[in-house]
Amino acid sequence: MATNNLVELTGNLGSDPTVHTDRNGDEFIRFSLATTDSYKDEKTGEWEELPSVWHSIFG
Incomplete structure (x- = not known):
């Protein structure tokens, strides 16, 4: 059975x-x-702030 994962990202648009x-x-x-x-x-x-992580989003 297939499952879907839902992720909500909050950040800054590149x-x-x-x-x-x-x-x-x-x-x-x-x-x-x-x-x-x-x-x-x-x-x-x-x-302490960690380095930014960049995400490529498409859909």
Whole structure:
């Protein structure tokens, strides 16, 4: 049995979305999205930010 995973990303748009057409004439959109994560260092109590992760989105 097939399952679907649902992921919700919140981040910053890397560039304007572009619309493409496949061989069947169906349109889809493509864009890049940057997400970041941070955590509080247990020793110093300071917030540390991890490097951005870039995601290529199309659908």
